[in-house]
Amino acid sequence: MPKIVDHAARRAAIAEALWRVAERDGVEGVTMRAVAREAGWSTGVVTHYFPDMDALTTHSFALVQRAMADRAERAYARAATPRTGVRAALAQALPLDRDRRREATVWFGHLELARRSPAVGAVARDHYDNWRTAVSAQVAAAWPLLPGPRDVADELIALVDGIAVRALAIPRALPRSAQLGMLDRALANIDAAAGLHAGGARTKMGHG
Amino acid sequence: MPKIVDHAARRAAIAEALWRVAERDGVEGVTMRAVAREAGWSTGVVTHYFPDMDALTTHSFALVQRAMADRAERAYARAATPRTGVRAALAQALPLDRDRRREATVWFGHLELARRSPAVGAVARDHYDNWRTAVSAQVAAAWPLLPGPRDVADELIALVDGIAVRALAIPRALPRSAQLGMLDRALANIDAAAGLHAGGARTKMGHG
Numbered sequence: 302m303p304k305i306v307d308h309a310a311r312r313a314a315i316a317e318a319l320w321r322v323a324e325r326d327g328v329e330g331v332t333m334r335a336v337a338r339e340a341g342w343s344t345g346v347v348t349h350y351f352p353d354m355d356a357l358t359t360h361s362f363a364l365v366q367r368a369m370a371d372r373a374e375r376a377y378a379r380a381a382t383p384r385t386g387v388r389a390a391l392a393q394a395l396p397l398d399r400d401r402r403r404e405a406t407v408w409f410g411h412l413e414l415a416r417r418s419p420a421v422g423a424v425a426r427d428h429y430d431n432w433r434t435a436v437s438a439q440v441a442a443a444w445p446l447l448p449g450p451r452d453v454a455d456e457l458i459a460l461v462d463g464i465a466v467r468a469l470a471i472p473r474a475l476p477r478s479a480q481l482g483m484l485d486r487a488l489a490n491i492d493a494a495a496g497l498h499a500g501g502a503r504t505k506m507g508h509g
Numbered sequence: 510m511p512k513i514v515d516h517a518a519r520r521a522a523i524a525e526a527l528w529r530v531a532e533r534d535g536v537e538g539v540t541m542r543a544v545a546r547e548a549g550w551s552t553g554v555v556t557h558y559f560p561d562m563d564a565l566t567t568h569s570f571a572l573v574q575r576a577m578a579d580r581a582e583r584a585y586a587r588a589a590t591p592r593t594g595v596r597a598a599l600a601q602a603l604p605l606d607r608d609r610r611r612e613a614t615v616w617f618g619h620l621e622l623a624r625r626s627p628a629v630g631a632v633a634r635d636h637y638d639n640w641r642t643a644v645s646a647q648v649a650a651a652w653p654l655l656p657g658p659r660d661v662a663d664e665l666i667a668l669v670d671g672i673a674v675r676a677l678a679i680p681r682a683l684p685r686s687a688q689l690g691m692l693d694r695a696l697a698n699i700d701a702a703a704g705l706h707a708g709g710a711r712t713k714m715g716h717g
Binding site for chain 2: 326327328329330331406409410412413414415416417422425426429452455456458459460461462463464466467469470471472474482483486487490493494497
């Protein structure tokens with residue numbers, strides 16, 4: 302009887318080997334041979350699942366993307382209010398602990414490849430489109446009277462990406478508390494802006 | 510008579526060759542041999558100036574850093590007011606045109622190396638320290654009554670880094686107008702926050 306091989310599990314194991322290589326040696330250390338060695342298989346097994354680096358990179362990038370998006374969604378769903386949900390979901394994209402640090406390292410390493418590979422670029426584009434849609438809906442729920450939730454979402458996404466890039470490059474410059482402090486100040490500014498609009502709405506209602 | 514060689518010019522030419530390789534092939538394509546070929550010299554000439562990749566990368570990273578910082582300073586100095594100067598200086602870090610796009614590509618590619626090389630990491634740390642100091646001073650000049658100019662500087666720096674990362678990975682998602690629109694909305698929010706504080710200060714003075 303032929304052996305039953307769980308192909309999805311093998312593909313995932315190969316992607317995880319790629320992440321370990323990327324974290325340790327940077328994206329420039331990621332080759333078919335290095336990934337095969339890390340996974341404990343021959344290069345032939347890896348090329349059976351992924352004919353070239355582009356196919357392998359696209360798959361591993363999509364898995365990281367999915368993990369980040371799912372975790373953000375769960376964090377939002379668990380929160381007591383939309384306002385605390387927005388904070389919890391965005392914090393998932395910050396390199397606050399070892400796991401999220403590894404994930405962000407792999408993410409930004411792959412993002413650099415998006416510029417030169419259409420397939421990898423498509424994963425990046427979908428990620429930012431979906432993230433923007435999710436954050437826009439969360440912002441609209443948290444601050445219903447604030448205009449332009451999509452613009453606010455764009456700014457929050459840029460902020461957490463910018464915090465992450467700097468925190469990864471210079472870990473001691475932005476410890477966990479500093480990263481969350483920056484996020485909390487940005488959210489407090491939105492509270493203030495929403496308060497101004499709510500005040501305007503109340504005044505309008507008072508005049509009506 | 511021995512030939513007179515301009516060593517600084519050679520070092521800069523080698524760094525520029527590295528940038529072209531990094532832009533075309535990504536940081537993972539940057540090797541001593543690739544840089545020498547791009548510069549039109551032998552690998553021996555390159556290793557005469559830079560004994561290893563770490564020395565070469567640190568030098569080229571420092572040159573990009575200097576170029577970005579100088580241009581931001583000039584843009585601020587040329588502006589009619591501190592408020593327009595803040596915008597002009599921050600816009601220098603956005604990939605708005607071909608040159609700034611190339612520069613940002615090289616910058617973020619190098620930043621990835623900062624995590625694994627102490628020498629490259631030191632350049633990154635100095636860059637963000639200096640940038641933060643410069644933007645803090647500009648923010649304090651533009652909005653004298655606003656508290657916490659260093660925190661505001663941190664957020665503006667994270668914002669432009671986050672915009673740049675996304676714009677580089679997915680060029681069509683964030684054209685020039687969208688990048689500047691995000692920056693302008695963030696500055697308008699600071700105007701509003703500063704206006705609240707100015708209102709408070711005026712009220713205080715009125716009571717005094």
